[in-house]
Amino acid sequence: MPGVDEVLTATGALVREYGAAAAAEAARTVLARLREQITTGALSGDALDLALAGINAALERQLRAAFTPSLRPLINATGVVLHTNLGRAPLPPAAIAQVAEAAAGYANLEYDIASGERGRRDIHAQAYFAKLFAADAPWPCATIVVNNCAAAVMLALNTLAEGGEVIVSRGELVEIGGSFRIPDVMQKSQALLREVGTTNRTRIEDYQRAITDRTRLLLRVHRSNFAIVGFTEQPPLEELVALGKKYSLPVLHDQGNGSLLDLRALGIEGESGVAESLRAGAEIITYSGDKLLGGPQAGIITGRTEWVERMRANPLFRALRVDKLTYATLEATLALYLRGDHNAIPVLRMLRLPADEIRARAEALLAAAKGNHHLRMEVIAGESVVGGGTAPTAALPTFVLALAHRSLSADALAERLRTHEPRVVGRVEDGRLRLDLRTVPPEADTVIARLLLAL
Numbered sequence: 001m002p003g004v005d006e007v008l009t010a011t012g013a014l015v016r017e018y019g020a021a022a023a024a025e026a027a028r029t030v031l032a033r034l035r036e037q038i039t040t041g042a043l044s045g046d047a048l049d050l051a052l053a054g055i056n057a058a059l060e061r062q063l064r065a066a067f068t069p070s071l072r073p074l075i076n077a078t079g080v081v082l083h084t085n086l087g088r089a090p091l092p093p094a095a096i097a098q099v100a101e102a103a104a105g106y107a108n109l110e111y112d113i114a115s116g117e118r119g120r121r122d123i124h125a126q127a128y129f130a131k132l133f134a135a136d137a138p139w140p141c142a143t144i145v146v147n148n149c150a151a152a153v154m155l156a157l158n159t160l161a162e163g164g165e166v167i168v169s170r171g172e173l174v175e176i177g178g179s180f181r182i183p184d185v186m187q188k189s190q191a192l193l194r195e196v197g198t199t200n201r202t203r204i205e206d207y208q209r210a211i212t213d214r215t216r217l218l219l220r221v222h223r224s225n226f227a228i229v230g231f232t233e234q235p236p237l238e239e240l241v242a243l244g245k246k247y248s249l250p251v252l253h254d255q256g257n258g259s260l261l262d263l264r265a266l267g268i269e270g271e272s273g274v275a276e277s278l279r280a281g282a283e284i285i286t287y288s289g290d291k292l293l294g295g296p297q298a299g300i301i302t303g304r305t306e307w308v309e310r311m312r313a314n315p316l317f318r319a320l321r322v323d324k325l326t327y328a329t330l331e332a333t334l335a336l337y338l339r340g341d342h343n344a345i346p347v348l349r350m351l352r353l354p355a356d357e358i359r360a361r362a363e364a365l366l367a368a369a370k371g372n373h374h375l376r377m378e379v380i381a382g383e384s385v386v387g388g389g390t391a392p393t394a395a396l397p398t399f400v401l402a403l404a405h406r407s408l409s410a411d412a413l414a415e416r417l418r419t420h421e422p423r424v425v426g427r428v429e430d431g432r433l434r435l436d437l438r439t440v441p442p443e444a445d446t447v448i449a450r451l452l453l454a455l
């Protein structure tokens, strides 16, 4: 057995590429593994000679694995457009160009170019939001950006209701994305939760009866990821706003999905956009940047200027603020809305993709992978999902490539596709692996075909 130093001297190139410390650690790991195999008798004779001759290659493999990033791109063939586990919205190319420029150098993040003095970070994106909502807000309105929508809700509640009470319907005490629970966020923001109504029915009188001189806010939380059907009642946002006006209480709408378009145009019913909340008179609206807006992860607060100014002055805002990368991608995405260039926003393009187009691509993929006789393939009708805790009942008609392998189970097939480059994630349903090309960039179709042929 060679020593660590000996192995490293023989592999100068690897030491130069990965650094001496990482190379030494990898060499120790490789040699320890070899020693273990020799002691247990797993390696001897010719096999041992081969292993000794292959130390360099083993070292290179070890180093390559150690330097593989934990966060890696993959192909989402689940048909879930805003897949939270897979990173939600892919960014528009224009946003990627803008963020590359901002990331590579310095920028006027908190610098006023005209005066040459310190400026404000939170003015970025402001002008775009002002233009987008110019016709919707009944009063002067402003927008600030924080890390995500959970942070936005926390900041709004803490600023406007710390030590006071917030009234919310029992039908809206939701949990979103695993750990975002309205009652928990409320507690951490030091506001007291005042639950009214029942799970399925809350009337405007329930809110009215709960108002006291300790009440600070009326809260409406969008039931993002579930629906209550049957014997139900919930006052419309306008009615809640009217009640608030009577008692000088603003309504905070945790709108969530961040849609800047009329969703019916996307074939999604029963969801409303940010502009509709403003028109209904909600004075503070919180939403995500990486759901239906189709931009970077961010929490956005749009509301009456006096409330937003108070949130700006809250020290929590400093802790929850975003960096120049978020502002760059958000501004570039908002510019596309201003231009009406919705197809340049991947989330909107994918949501609007006609089922026929997806069927044609799935059939082309089937034809391209036909040479692999171990696969049984069929293009069948299915449903794509919006995802991201949005529009839980909306189903987008699609066509999927359903796959079965002669010797691998559907789960084993799914594992094979997601653990080999280029990692492809599909959905297993009814004993077959389904690939929905709605969420696959068209240029990746041939990559998937090659992968299927090689299976």
Ligand SMILES: *Cc1c(COP(=O)(O)O)cnc(C)c1O
Residues within 6 Å of the ligand: 148, 149, 150, 151, 176, 177, 180, 221, 222, 223, 224, 254, 255, 256, 257, 287, 288, 289, 298, 299, 388, 389
């Ligand atoms: C998604 C969502 C949140 C959480 O948003 P994040 O950006 O994931 O923090 C909060 N409220 C509503 C209504 C949502 O839909």
